[in-house]
Every structure is written in structure tokens, then in C-alpha cells.
Amino acid sequence: MVILPELVLVAGALALFLVSLGKTPSEQTAKSVAMFFGLATFVATLLAFQSQASLFYGAYAVDQYSQLFKAMIGFSLALLLILGQNLKGISPSVRPEYYLFLLLSVLGLMMLVSSVELIAIFISLELSSFALYLLVPMRDDRTGIRVQMEAGMKYIFFGVMATGFMLYGMSLLFGLTGTTYLKDILAFLAQGNLQPAVVVAVLLVLAGFFYKLAVFPLHFWVPDVYQGASNETTAFIATLPKFGAVALLIRFLTVPTGQSSFLVELMAVLALCSMFYGNLSALVQKDIKRMLGFSGIAHAGFVLLGLLSLNPDGYGVAIYYIAGYVLMNLACFLVISNVSQQGENLRIEDFSGLYQRQPVLAFVLAVGLFGLAGIPPFVGFMGKFMILTTALRADHLVVVCLAAINTAIAIYYYLSVVKVAYTVDPGGSPAVKVHPAIQLTGVVLVVAITLLGALPAKFVDFASTVVQTLP
Amino acid sequence: MDLLLIKEGFPLLSFLIFLPLAGAVVLLFYHGAAFARLWALFVTSLTAVCSLPLLTGFDPASAKYQFAEVHAWIPRFHINYIVGMDGISILLVLLTTLIMPFCVLASWKYIQQRVAPFMFCLLVMETSMIGVFVALDFVLFYIFWEFMLIPMYLLIAIWGGPRKVYASIKFFLYTLAGSVLLLVAIIALYLKSGSFFIPEMMWQPYSLTFQVLVFLAFFLAFAIKVPMFPFHTWLPAAHVEAPTAGSVILASVLLKMGTYGMLRFCLPITPDATMLLAQPILWLSIAGIIYGGFTALAQQDMKKLIAYSSVGHMGFVTLGIFVLNTRGVEGAMLQMINHGVTTGALFLCVGMIYERTHSRELALATGVGRYMPWFVTFLAFFSLSSFGFPGTNSFIGEFLVLAGTFEHNIILALAAIPGAVLAAAYMLRMLQKIVWGGTANPDQSYLTDLGVREIAVLTPFLLFVFWIGLGPQPFLDLMHGSVSHLLEQLHHWQQHQQVAAVLWH
Numbered sequence: 014m015v016i017l018p019e020l021v022l023v024a025g026a027l028a029l030f031l032v033s034l035g036k037t038p039s040e041q042t043a044k045s046v047a048m049f050f051g052l053a054t055f056v057a058t059l060l061a062f063q064s065q066a067s068l069f070y071g072a073y074a075v076d077q078y079s080q081l082f083k084a085m086i087g088f089s090l091a092l093l094l095i096l097g098q099n100l101k102g103i104s105p106s107v108r109p110e111y112y113l114f115l116l117l118s119v120l121g122l123m124m125l126v127s128s129v130e131l132i133a134i135f136i137s138l139e140l141s142s143f144a145l146y147l148l149v150p151m152r153d154d155r156t157g158i159r160v161q162m163e164a165g166m167k168y169i170f171f172g173v174m175a176t177g178f179m180l181y182g183m184s185l186l187f188g189l190t191g192t193t194y195l196k197d198i199l200a201f202l203a204q205g206n207l208q209p210a211v212v213v214a215v216l217l218v219l220a221g222f223f224y225k226l227a228v229f230p231l232h233f234w235v236p237d238v239y240q241g242a243s244n245e246t247t248a249f250i251a252t253l254p255k256f257g258a259v260a261l262l263i264r265f266l267t268v269p270t271g272q273s274s275f276l277v278e279l280m281a282v283l284a285l286c287s288m289f290y291g292n293l294s295a296l297v298q299k300d301i302k303r304m305l306g307f308s309g310i311a312h313a314g315f316v317l318l319g320l321l322s323l324n325p326d327g328y329g330v331a332i333y334y335i336a337g338y339v340l341m342n343l344a345c346f347l348v349i350s351n352v353s354q355q356g357e358n359l360r361i362e363d364f365s366g367l368y369q370r371q372p373v374l375a376f377v378l379a380v381g382l383f384g385l386a387g388i389p390p391f392v393g394f395m396g397k398f399m400i401l402t403t404a405l406r407a408d409h410l411v412v413v414c415l416a417a418i419n420t421a422i423a424i425y426y427y428l429s430v431v432k433v434a435y436t437v438d439p440g441g442s443p444a445v446k447v448h449p450a451i452q453l454t455g456v457v458l459v460v461a462i463t464l465l466g467a468l469p470a471k472f473v474d475f476a477s478t479v480v481q482t483l484p
Numbered sequence: 485m486d487l488l489l490i491k492e493g494f495p496l497l498s499f500l501i502f503l504p505l506a507g508a509v510v511l512l513f514y515h516g517a518a519f520a521r522l523w524a525l526f527v528t529s530l531t532a533v534c535s536l537p538l539l540t541g542f543d544p545a546s547a548k549y550q551f552a553e554v555h556a557w558i559p560r561f562h563i564n565y566i567v568g569m570d571g572i573s574i575l576l577v578l579l580t581t582l583i584m585p586f587c588v589l590a591s592w593k594y595i596q597q598r599v600a601p602f603m604f605c606l607l608v609m610e611t612s613m614i615g616v617f618v619a620l621d622f623v624l625f626y627i628f629w630e631f632m633l634i635p636m637y638l639l640i641a642i643w644g645g646p647r648k649v650y651a652s653i654k655f656f657l658y659t660l661a662g663s664v665l666l667l668v669a670i671i672a673l674y675l676k677s678g679s680f681f682i683p684e685m686m687w688q689p690y691s692l693t694f695q696v697l698v699f700l701a702f703f704l705a706f707a708i709k710v711p712m713f714p715f716h717t718w719l720p721a722a723h724v725e726a727p728t729a730g731s732v733i734l735a736s737v738l739l740k741m742g743t744y745g746m747l748r749f750c751l752p753i754t755p756d757a758t759m760l761l762a763q764p765i766l767w768l769s770i771a772g773i774i775y776g777g778f779t780a781l782a783q784q785d786m787k788k789l790i791a792y793s794s795v796g797h798m799g800f801v802t803l804g805i806f807v808l809n810t811r812g813v814e815g816a817m818l819q820m821i822n823h824g825v826t827t828g829a830l831f832l833c834v835g836m837i838y839e840r841t842h843s844r845e846l847a848l849a850t851g852v853g854r855y856m857p858w859f860v861t862f863l864a865f866f867s868l869s870s871f872g873f874p875g876t877n878s879f880i881g882e883f884l885v886l887a888g889t890f891e892h893n894i895i896l897a898l899a900a901i902p903g904a905v906l907a908a909a910y911m912l913r914m915l916q917k918i919v920w921g922g923t924a925n926p927d928q929s930y931l932t933d934l935g936v937r938e939i940a941v942l943t944p945f946l947l948f949v950f951w952i953g954l955g956p957q958p959f960l961d962l963m964h965g966s967v968s969h970l971l972e973q974l975h976h977w978q979q980h981q982q983v984a985a986v987l988w989h
Contacts, residue, residue: 326560368642383634388630388631388633388634388660389626389627389628389630389631390627390631394627394630398623398667398671399561401667401668401671402561402671402674402675405668405671405672405675406675410672413668413671414665414668417664417665417667417668418664418665420664421657421660421661421664424656424657424660425653425657428637428653428656428657429653432641432649432652432653435638435641435642436641436642436648436649436652469558470557470558470559470560473558473560474559474560477560
């Protein structure tokens with residue numbers, strides 16, 4: 014029962030494997046099976062929400078912290094499967110495999126947030142990453158120049174390099190402490206056995222997760238992968254792995270290094286570089302997915318700003334921020350996947366007159382973008398506000414001012430998409446027909462974005478108390 | 485919390501804030517154009533009627549925040565839902581609630597496309613405007629303050645004139661860029677004072693450097709909203725392109741938020757910085773008055789003319805606030821209301837011509853007086869009011885501001901005088917052209933005079949023009965308690981500082 018969500022995902026992956034064995038795999042079957050297991054995973058995460066256990070000789074911890082992340086991952090997975098249900102960019106013959114690897118990747122993420130031992134962390138991360146590397150080139154070759162292959166190669170090369178850093182850091186940690194259990198590493202270092210190599214080791218491990226979160230300078234894969242992967246795959250890359258990255262960043266930031274001021278300064282610089290680089294580059298993008306990719310880099314900087322206070326308040330706020338970020342991104346990708354007629358990439362001007370072609374989607378898009386821009390009362394504002402508060406409490410006045418200025422830069426490119434959707438004449442663009450279920454999902458996202466933004470107290474309190482229970 | 489007079493029983497202020505929002509939600513489900521018009525009129529009228537008990541229940545003698553409500557919101561960050569109202573905000577709240585039904589009426593025929601979303605934006609706008617004036621928690625204030633940008637942006641961007649895209653983006657970027665540092669200042673104040681409750685941030689012994697930094701962050705945000713002289717360029721663009729209702733809301737309510745912010749936040753939270761920096765701001769106000777006057781004199785577009793006249797009028801308001809004496813501040817507050825009434829009415833008048841001739845060019849509207857006698861009657865009174873003709877409302881406001889300025893500094897007051905003369909020049913120029921016209925009038929025999937709806941819209945404005953002009957005492961009484969309390973505290977603060985300085989040496 015304690016690992017029910019993982020078991021459901023494994024069962025789902027096996028079922029899809031069987032579906033893929035058929036000579037002519039029916040896409041409808043694959044879709045139904047995937048949807049069923051996606052929703053079942055979400056239900057399972059809720060059922061297992063209160064579980065507490067330590068499994069596999071203490072390498073796998075099921076606690077409130079991991080279950081909170083699993084619930085968020087499960088919820089996002091369910092939404093993701095609904096909003097990308099048409100899978101327009103993937104050829105029907107490989108759809109069962111697509112869903113198979115998607116579920117495996119989510120399984121890796123679920124295992125990742127529960128892992129408290131270096132080898133277990135590494136294996137779960139690789140399970141999640143490799144499944145994801147395969148999803149990118151599965152896009153059908155519509156352009157003839159195989160951009161999806163380029164994206165896949167870039168993703169895997171950068172990813173493997175980041176993994177190499179991380180593995181090196183882990184080996185250093187093992188060498189310094191003689192154990193691979195995080196708990197024992199913490200205890201050993203807390204006794205004062207600190208040396209400069211510890212901070213190097215921790216930084217190298219962090220680099221692996223900075224890559225997932227797309228923090229400067231490990232962000233290079235973002236624009237090309239976002240553009241090259243199909244809309245549905247990008248929606249996945251842009252959302253769920255961020256949970257895993259934040260969960261593990263928090264776990265490793267609790268490792269005492271003896272050099273926390275150096276770590277904080279470094280993270281502040283990285284956060285600012287991410288924001289400026291992401292926002293300034295996003296200003297000139299024509300492709301909506303590239304734009305969202307750069308905006309994601311900027312938001313990763315904001316998450317880092319929340320983490321650098323190095324206290325449970327900051328961590329709780331960072332979890333809140335990433336939850337809100339995923340919701341807003343899902344809202345945007347819901348619109349992108351459904352406005353795209355055959356799964357092609359969309360330029361910003363392709364949203365012309367969306368307000369007349371499909372008012373509900375235009376509304377969802379506007380809420381998602383205003384939320385990302387940090388306009389109240391949406392969750393983006395509350396997250397930004399709380400992160401700035403915790404950062405200023407930790408006396409980073411200059412960083413906070415620069416971050417605030419960044420929000421003013423960012424508004425321009427978000428607003429220019431809203432402008433196109435609401436003020437430009439649709440011209441010859443056809444009306445967009447969407448299934449009522451998708452409209453409903455969009456409305457659910459809008460409500461969630463607004464409610465989480467207007468009433469954040471419960472979530473932030475819960476996240477902060479949960480973080481305090483970490484070893 | 486002894487600064488609050490908690491309202492037991494019915495939460496009137498929250499009701500006023502959320503009634504329009506609830507009305508807007510209904511419009512999401514029923515889209516009919518006719519229904520949307522009637523429903524929006526009903527909701528705004530109901531809000532207006534429900535706001536009248538504020539007047540009867542208000543105790544002008546007390547400087548406390550009345551009708552207050554307190555609810556815990558985000559305890560971890562000491563954020564509470566606190567609303568309340570004092571003599572500074574009551575008139576602005578009433579102005580907002582009373583003007584909104586007329587905005588709906590003014591859009592009755594003007595808006596033909598997408599009526600339900602338009603009314604949705606208007607209602608959401610009303611929620612956030614009332615919220616800004618009654619919020620006593622800084623986060624709550626900031627949420628309303630920023631959220632307002634979205635509906636206002638959509639009002640201009642969707643239903644605006646030919647250059648609506650440019651104007652709406654300029655409006656959004658300017659105001660948003662101004663207020664990002666406001667957020668940092670709010671957080672910094674919270675970390676110093678331990679709470680987001682606005683009155684608890686006031687009159688605290690912050691260091692001068694801190695005060696100056698906070699003041700500058702405040703000032704940038706509020707000066708852009710007012711707009712003060714070097715930050716005013718978004719205003720003519722936004723005014724010209726916005727639909728009539730949007731222009732009225734902009735002129736009557738939105739601009740007041742800047743001056744309200746200066747009065748509510750700059751003075752009591754950063755008193756030393758205010759006194760230190762008052763002088764340059766006073767001269768900026770003078771620059772705004774003169775500049776607005778001269779630019780208005782040169783305009784061919786009636787909306788632009790009135791927009792630039794707003795820059796001048798708001799210059800008088802900031803002048804009155806920063807001379808820091810009772811006459812000046814009360815005059816400034818009265819002038820805020822006057823400008824809301826008069827300029828709102830002028831925009832309505834221009835909108836009525838525009839509905840008929842589809843042009844705002846002064847040259848194309850010359851001589852309409854012959855065919856629209858009712859119209860020019862109203863226009864004449866509002867124009868007279870705009871340049872402060874004795875007997876109209878602006879005369880009282882400008883007189884008080886100038887009296888306060890003379891008390892403060894004669895040179896400054898003399899420098900402001902040409903602004904009043906310029907106002908007469910540009911308003912009379914417009915009036916003369918429209919009523920009598922020149923020799924080369926376009927043919928306007930097709931024009932019809934005002935209908936009953938339009939007369940009903942303009943009459944209440946005229947009523948207030950004369951009421952405030954002939955008997956301003958009830959209005960001044962409402963604000964007097966809070967204003968004198970504010971200035972008394974400022975005076976105390978000054979003396980306290982001087983004593984401290986003497987003891988130090």
C-alpha cells in the first residue's frame with residue numbers, strides 16, 4: 014500500500030508493453046489504457062498520502078515529504094494526459110511505446126522523490142531521464158530536417174554530461190564519508206568532519222539537478238529541446254521533472270558544507286543570471302515554445318532565489334512556487350497542444366484572434382500567462398511575493414531588487430502573446446474546435462491557479478512543516 | 485489594532501468589494517448583450533445604493549479607520565485581510581461607486597461588440613478600485629493595485645480606438661514597471677515593522693536612508709499613476725484610445741489612486757523623506773501645471789486636450805498635498821473629487837459627440853451648438869468648472885490649494901497662477917469652437933440633440949459641480965478629521981525630531 018502509486022505505474026507500463034506487442038496497435042486502446050493508469054496513479058497518490066515507511070534497507074523513504082511531491086506529480090500527470098490526449102505530433106504506430114516511456118519516466122520521478130540513498134537516487138533519476146530522452150525523437154518527421162533528432166541528441170548529451178557531474182559529486186561524497194545513505198552522510202558531516210571537498214561534492218551533485226531545473230549555466234538544452242519535441246512532450250519536459258529537481262535540491266541543500274555563505278552567493282549569482290538570460294532572450298522569440306522555454310529558465314532562477322535562504326520557510330515557498338509554475342505551464346500547454354492543428358509548432362502570431370476563434374482557450378491562455386508574469390491574484394504573484402520576502406529576510410536586498418526588475422522585463426513578452434490573442438484580427442485562421450473535456454480541464458486549471466494564489470496559507474504551511482521533518 | 489473601529493454585524497465594505505465581482509461571475513454564464521447591459525447597470529446601481537450607508541454611519545470626528553473588518557489570511561507571513569475607511573478614503577470610495585452606473589450608461593450604445601465581456605471588465609474593475617481605497621493591509625492593497633491593470637488593459641486593447649494596441653501596452657508597461665519596486669519597498673517595511681498592517685507601519689523611527697529609498701519606490705509607482713510631469717506620457721495615449729467608459733474610469737478614479745497613495749503612504753510612513761524631498765516635487769507639480777496647460781492649448785483632438793488638462797489639474801493636487809498644511813491637503817482632496825466629477829463629465833461629453841460624428845477632431849465638431857443646445861449647455865458648465873470658475877466645484881479646490889501654497893511659499897504660488905489662466909484659455913478655446921464655431925463649419929444639420937438617457941447621465945455630474953461649488957462644507961467636514969489628525973501627527977513628528985536633534989548636540 015505504501016508504494017501504491019509506483020505499483021500502479023509499473024502495472025500501467027506493463028499493460029502498455031502488452032498493447033505495443035500487437036501487430037497493429039490500436040491507438041484508442043493505448044490512449045484509454047494510459048488515461049486509466051494516469052488517473053489511477055493520481056488516486057493512488059492520494060490514497061498513499063498519509064503513508065509512512067522506510068523500505069529497502071532504508072534506501073527508500075515514504076514520508077510526508079515524498080508523498081506531497083508524489084501527489085503533485087500524480088495530479089500533473091493526470092492533467093497532462095487529458096490535455097495532450099490527441100497526441101497529434103506522435104505517429105500512431107509508436108503511441109503505445111510513447112505512453113509506455115511516459116509512465117516509466119513518471120515512475121522514475123516518483124522513485125526519485127522517495128530515494129534517500131545515493132545509488133537509489135542515481136537509478137531513479139536515470140530511469141526518469143532515459144525514458145524522457147526517448148520521448149523527444151518520437152515526434153513524427155514533419156519538417157523533413159529531423160529537428161526532433163537534433164533535439165533528442167542535444168538533450169541526451171547535455172543530460173549525460175550533467176549526470177557525469179552528479180556521479181562524480183556522489184563518489185566524492187562517498188569517499189569523504191564512507192556511506193551512501195543521505196542520513197548517515199548528514200550525521201557524519203554534522204559532527205564537524207568538514208573539508209573543502211564537501212562543498213565541491215555538493216555543488217557537483219546540485220549541478221545534476223540544476224540541469225533538470227534548467228538553471229544557468231546548465232540551460233543550453235532548453236530552447237532547442239522545447240522547440241524540437243512535440244507539443245505534448247514539451248509539456249511534460251516543462252512540468253513534471255521540475256518537481257523531482259526541486260525535491261532533490263532541497264534534500265541536498267540540507268547537507269552541511271561548512272561553506273554555506275559561498276554556496277548562497279553562488280546560487281544568488283546563478284539565480285540572477287538565469288533570470289536575466291531567460292527574460293532577455295524570451296523577449297525576441299517568435300516560437301511560443303521557445304519563449305516558454307526561456308521563461309522557464311527565468312522561473313528556475315526564482316526557485317533558486319527561494320532556496321538560497323537555506324531554511325524551511327524558503328524551501329516551503331520554493332515548493333509552493335514550483336507547484337504554481339507547473340499549473341500555469343500546464344495551462345499554457347493545454348492551449349498550445351489544442352490550438353495546434355496537426356501537432357506543428359506554433360509561432361506567436363498563430364494565436365491571432367484566438368479570442369474569437371475559441372474564447373475559453375484564450376481565457377485559459379491569458380490566465381496562464383498573466384500568472385507566469387506574476388500579476389495578482391494568480392499563484393505566480395503569491396509565489397513571487399513570498400520568495401522575495403524570504404530572500405529579503407535573508408538580507409539579499411540587491412538580488413531582490415534585480416529580481417523585481419526582472420518581473421517588469423518579463424511582462425512584455427507575456428503581454429505580447431495576450432495582445433495577439435485578444436486584439437489581432439484572426440484573418441483567415443479557422444475556428445479551433447476542442448473537446449468539452451479539455452475546456453473543462455482548462456477551467457479547472459484556471460480555478461486552481463486563482464485559488465492557490467488567493468488562499469496560499471494552507472499549502473505553504475503544510476510544505477514548510479513537511480520540510481522541517483527532513484533529516 | 486486600536487486604530488480600527490471594527491464593524492460588527494454586516495461586513496459592508498467586503499460586500500461592496502465583492503458584489504461587483506459576483507456580478508461579473510454571473511456574466512460568465514449569461515452572455516446576452518441586452519442582459520449584460522441591464523445586469524451591469526443593476527449591479528453597479530446596487531453597489532452605489534449600498535455604499536450610501538457609509539455616509540450615514542461614518543463619524544467624521546474620529547480619525548480612526550471605520551467599518552473595519554479583520555480576518556486572518558496568511559498567518560505565516562502576517563498577512564491579514566483588513567479593510568477600513570477614514571476621511572481620506574470615504575469620498576473616493578463614494579466617487580467610485582457612484583460613477584460606475586454612469587459608465588455603464590455611457591457604454592449603452594457606444595459598445596456594440598462583445599458587450600458581456602466589456603461589462604465583465606467594468607465590474608471587475610470596480611471591485612479592484614474599491615479594494616484599493618479600503619485595503620489596510622499592504623499586500624491586499626498591492627493585489628488590488630496590480631490586478632486592476634488586467635481589466636483596464638483589456639478595456640483599452642479590445643474596445644479602444646485605432647492605436648489601441650500601442651496605447652494599452654504602454655499603459656500596462658508603464659504602470660507595472662513603476663510598481664515592481666513598490667513591492668520590494670512593501671516587503672522591506674514588513675521586515676522592519678513585523679506586519680503588513682498599514683497603520684502599524686506609520687510613524688515608525690526608520691533611518692533617513694531607509695525612508696528615502698522607500699519614499700522613492702513609493703513615489704515612482706504613485707507618480708506614474710497620477711501621472712506627474714515627466715511620467716505622464718502614457719496618459720494621453722491611453723485616454724485617447726480608450727472607450728468612453730474607460731476614459732471616465734481612468735480620469736475619475738485611476739488617477740486618484742496615485743495621489744491617494746501619496747497621502748496614505750508617503751506622508752505617514754516616510755515623514756522625514758517627505759519633508760526632505762517635498763521641494764523638488766512641488767516644482768515638478770508646477771512644471772506639470774504649466775506644461776499640461778500649454779500642451780492642452782495646442783491640441784486638435786478633444787480627448788487629448790482633456791487628457792493634458794488632467795496633467796495640469798493633477799499637478800494642483802500634488803501641489804496641495806506636498807505643501808503639507810491643512811488648506812493645501814484639504815484642497816487637494818477636494819480637487820481630486822472635483823477632477824473626478826468634471827473631467828469624467830467632459831469625457832462623457834466628448835464621447836457623446838464621438839457617437840454622432842465618429843470623430844474627436846475639434847475642427848469637425850465646430851459649431852455643433854446650433855443643433856445641440858442641450859449638449860452645449862452641459863458642456864459650457866463643465867468647461868467653466870474645469871478652469872475653476874467661481875461658483876463651480878474646481879474653484880473651491882484650486883482656491884484652497886493656492887491658499888495653502890501662499891501659506892507655504894509665495895514664489896511657488898505665483899508660479900502656479902499662470903496654470904489657472906492657461907486652463908481658462910484652453911477650455912474657452914474648445915468651448916468657443918464647439919458652441920459658435922468659426923466660418924468654415926462642416927455641415928452638421930444631421931446631428932440630433934441629447935436623448936433622455938444622455939441627459940440623465942450628465943445631470944448628476946452637473947448637480948455635484950454646483951453642490952461642491954456653492955456648499956462645499958459637508959464634503960470638507962467629512963475629510964477634516966482625518967486630514968487634521970494626519971497633519972498634527974506630522975507636526976508632532978517634526979517637533980520630536982527637532983527635540984531629538986537639540987538633545988543630540
